[in-house]
Amino acid sequence: MFETDFGSGIAKELFLTLKDKKILFVTQENLLQKYREIIPAEFAVLCVDNMEEAYLAGLNAETPAVDEVVGFGGGMSVDAAKYFAWQRALPCTLVPTAISVDACYSYPIALRRNAVVCYEGEVIPKTICVDYDIIRSAPIxxxxxxxxxxxxxxxxxxxxxxxxxxxxxxxxxxxxxxxxxxxxxxxxxxxxxxxxxxxxxxxxxxxxxxxxxxxxxxxxxxxxxxxxxxxxxxxxxxxxxxxxxxxxxxxxxxxxxxxxxxxxxxxxxxxxxxxxxxxxxxxxxxxxxxxxxxxxxxxxxxxxxxxxxxxxxxxxxxxxxxxxxxxxxxx
The missing domain is CATH 1.20.1090.10 (Dehydroquinate synthase-like - alpha domain)
Known part of the structure; x- marks a missing residue:
């Protein structure tokens, strides 16, 4: 449960193994710009900016079918990825870019309804990839x-x-x-x-x-x-x-x-x-x-x-x- 890989440079290696699949890559705009060179062009990238349930439901309805979801970022990106995986009953891989929150290891999804936190769903990620180099590159x-x-x-x-x-x-x-x-x-x-x-x-x-x-x-x-x-x-x-x-x-x-x-x-x-x-x-x-x-x-x-x-x-x-x-x- 909560299988986790630790190492340096392992995020890029992981992404290369997934590039032949239809991947929904959930992140935020600033992280997309910072790490664009290691994100395969084949991934369908979706940038999120909040965790309001209605907002995420709208994005989910507009996003095409995929095989798997990857969450790349902090708590928001990770929880949003979990939401899409939950809604679509898909496997989910999580790659934290900072250790600012425990969302990778929290099976429910921390949504917001009118700015009030509510926990919904249940997602156990297929893998959590902790790349020491990426973590250390985050603001302290x-x-x-x-x-x-x-x-x-x-x-x-x-x-x-x-x-x-x-x-x-x-x-x-x-x-x-x-x-x-x-x-x-x-x-x-x-x-x-x-x-x-x-x-x-x-x-x-x-x-x-x-x-x-x-x-x-x-x-x-x-x-x-x-x-x-x-x-x-x-x-x-x-x-x-x-x-x-x-x-x-x-x-x-x-x-x-x-x-x-x-x-x-x-x-x-x-x-x-x-x-x-x-x-x-x-x-x-x-x-x-x-x-x-x-x-x-x-x-x-x-x-x-x-x-x-x-x-x-x-x-x-x-x-x-x-x-x-x-x-x-x-x-």
Whole structure:
């Protein structure tokens, strides 16, 4: 499951093996221009620019029949490729160009309906091709943000304990909980490899994504990786209507929600993001202080209205005093 090939220069080799098939090559315009020389002219290229379900459905209706789908890019390209593969019941190969998000290893598709995330469908890729050279050629901010969907275990595990104690969802499974804690330990203990995007650092993050994806598929929940930090991120997207770098946004939300869970927990998050060089200042994430404030004021209600899994957002209310304090820390 989630068969992954690692190496340098392997994306070009993969594309050459596929050029005699009818391939729908899903990417974004900037990536098409950057990597045009390794993309066979025979591929039917489709550039996407958002994940709204109605938009993708329209593209799908206009696109000719193919044998296979290839997703080449970050989370948007990968999830869009999964969508087309799902709609057409076709095999799908995914080639991430950055490790900014865990979409390759997430079997559902993260669509948007009126800017609100919704998970639909089920796609297990035929192959995931991780080309170290392509990953390292991405802007460092994209790659560093990839820690977000691993760092999120830090707050998600806390929320899972709350859920289990309240009897509001699956009880904590020690095997899953302990493995997620060990993954966090590896993350916190190898900041130099992550900051330098060494082969080891890249593989560490991708292996963590794979574990989350496999266990999420087998258990049909991801409470060990998704909790109040993701719910706050979804609230931010809904309130602000912006397309933000997912992993960096989630990392900022891990800081905020870990502080909300228990004062002092955010200190480990701060040390980690500072060590790898990932900024979680609202302005660097693409947000104003007022936008973060508006999202925090909305977060409790958003979680309830969207029937999100039980978390600290169900146990206590975010106050103006908390908002003022955490924004002061993030500036």
């Amino acid at each position: 901010r994209l790659n560093l943000s990839g820690v977000g969907d691993v760092l999120s275990c830090y707050t998600a595990l806390f929320d899972w304990r709350l859920m289990s104690a309240a009897g509001k969802g699956p009880a904590v499974v020690d095997r899953l909980y302990n493995t997620a804690e060990n993954i966090l330990g590896e993350l916190f203990g190898n900041t130099a490899d992550i900051a330098g995007m060494t082969d080891k650092g890249i593989r560490m993050i991708m292996d963590a994504y794979a574990w989350v994806g496999i266990e999420g598929y087998n258990n049909r929940y991801c409470h060990f990786e998704e909790g109040s930090e993701h719910y706050l991120a979804y609230t931010v997207e809904s309130v602000c209507g912006k397309h933000l770098l997912h992993g960096q946004l989630v990392s900022m939300c891990v800081y905020i929600m870990s502080k909300f869970q228990q004062e002092g927990r955010q200190n480990d998050v701060r040390r980690f993001v500072d060590a790898i060089g990932l900024s979680i200042k609202p302005a660097d994430v693409g947000l104003s202080g007022d936008e973060v404030s508006a999202a925090l004021k909305r977060a409790n209600a958003f979680a309830v209205e969207n029937a999100l899994a039980y978390s600290v957002l169900n146990e206590k209310q975010i106050t103006q005093a908390f908002i003022d304090e955490v924004l002061g820390e993030l500036q």
